[in-house]
Amino acid sequence: MDIHKMLAAMHLKPEFVTVLPDRLVKTGQDFILRCETNTERVNVTWMKKGQKLCCVEGKHKTEKNGTTVSLEIKNAEVGDEGNYTVTIQSSTGSDSCSAMVIIELEEWRTVQWMQAPMISTLKSFKISGENVRELRFLLYGPVGAGKSSIINTIKSIFEGHQFINCLTASAVTGESFTKKFEKYNVGNVPFTFYDVMGLEKDKLKGVHTEDIISALKGHVPNDYTFKECAPIDEDNRYYILKPTLNDQIHCLVSVIPADKISMMDEEVIQKMKEIRAAASKLGIPQVLFMTRVDQVCTMTQQDVAKIYQSKKIKDKMMECSNRLGVPLNCIFPVKNYSEEIKSDEKLSCLMLEAFTQIVHSANDFVKKNSNEKKRVE
Ligand SMILES: Nc1nc2c(ncn2[C@@H]2O[C@H](COP(=O)(O)OP(=O)(O)OP(=O)(O)O)[C@@H](O)[C@H]2O)c(=O)[nH]1
Ligand SMILES: [Mg+2]
Incomplete structure (x- = not known):
């Protein structure tokens, strides 16, 4: 190199010419994070999750070869997941760049990724209770958890077109959008959903736990508007005094948004536990259902079929x-249909x-309870 070029290189502010790419790595794989700098005259430091990387013999290998800097990681494991940053520094300045490394676990729960056979099995499903016309599901959970979106998504799957946002609220309002005990049929299958007002932490706001427990037992009629001031009781003219197995809820579905579980108020958790305890007592x-999985895991956001390989999802579960x-x-x-316009087979599956x-x-x-009823008769 001639002297002028050498002098110019010495005064060059160090910069990255290429950036570290984000990596998706399978457990057990070796992988390299590599990028190019504009000058060789730099000191290199690596950080992981904001802390200086502690290089472990046989696990990490850092290298600087000309203008290429690299970090090799052997035998990827869950603990290697995180944000990696490399910084180059010289007397004329510094530059850094970061990349996210996500480790794919071995698939720990399997899903059938073909929707047609699942839909056809459900369409020909026969209920085991003689006098039970439909299976009834109650969705409950905090405000904005995605309860209405679950109904939209299931209706979309069975009816073949989308019901985007016809009954969902904006995630930002903070107050429950669903006020009624409304019944939603799903296509031509004998399954119905009830969607109740979101639980709120203030005792006087949102749906009362007593109301949900009454609904489980079958005392609440369709289209009943929950009152914030008082839960429904025998004195209410709409109260179903002697509910049958047809009026009851046959399965209780708690709905929790994956991206908000950490911030959920203890009071709301307590309300949910109370409802679960009441359902257990009734044998329901x-x-x-953990919703909004795409909001906590980029890998799942990009490909729903990777959901059971994601550590983030497992942690949230x-x-x-x-x-x-809950076991x-x-x-x-x-994942619910929220902004997807076209139907997505993996999401549906x-x-x-x-x-x-x-x-x-x-x-x-239903089978157990109609048998018991028969024995009593
Ligand atoms: N990204 C993403 N957004 C979702 C998902 N599920 C629901 N949402 C959005 O979350 C917001 C709240 O969803 P809703 O279905 O209205 O929630 P809710 O539980 O019925 O709310 P309330 O009736 O008000 O208690 C809406 O903006 C939905 O579009 C999901 O799986 N992924
Ligand atoms: Mg709703």
Whole structure:
């Protein structure tokens, strides 16, 4: 190099010429994070999750070869997930760039990614209780959890066109949009949903836990508007005094948004636990749908079929399990149609898996209770 070029290189402010790309890595793989700088005369430091990277012998290998800087990580494991930053520095300045590394777990729950057979099985489903016309599901959970969106999504799947936002609220209002005990049929299948006002932390706001418990037992008629001032009771002229198995709820679905579980108020959690305890007492099966999974995991946002390989999703499911006391195998992460215009088979399959589960649970409840009724008669 001639002397002028050398002098120019010495005064060059260090900059990255290429950036570190984000990486999606399978467990067990070796991988390299690499980028190019404009000058060799730099010191390089690597950080992971905002802290200086502690290089472990046989695990990490950092290199600087000419203008190429790299970090090799061997045998990727869950702990390697995170944001990596590389900084180059010289007497003339510094530059840094970052990349996100996501580790894909071995798939830990399998889903059938073809919707047609699942839809046709559900369309030909026969309820096991003689006098039960339809299986009834009640969705409950905090304001804006995605309860109405679940109904929209399931209706879209069965009816073949979309119901985007016809009954959903904006995520920003903070107050529940659904005020009525409204019944929603799904296509031509014998399944109906009830969607109740979101639970709010203030005791006098949102739906009362007593109202939800009355609905579970079958005392609340269709289209009843919940009153914030007082829960429904026998004195109310709409109260169903002697509900039959047809008036009852056959499966309770708690709905929790994955991106808000950490911030959920303890009072709302307590209300949900009370409702779950009442359902347990009545023998009503219960599951939890964890919505808005795309908001917590980029890998899932890009490809729903990767959901059961995501550590983020598993962590959020564990958090739901711990906070609400629901076993992990009763938790189903789902994504709703919210902005997708076209139908998305993977999104539908994920929802159909969860839906098939609640159909079977509700049917078992109906079967058991109609048998018991027969024995009493
Ligand atoms: N990105 C994303 N957004 C979702 C998903 N599910 C619901 N949403 C959005 O979240 C917001 C709230 O959804 P709703 O279905 O209205 O929630 P809700 O539980 O019925 O709310 P209330 O009736 O007010 O208690 C809406 O803006 C939805 O579009 C999801 O899986 N992913
Ligand atoms: Mg709603």
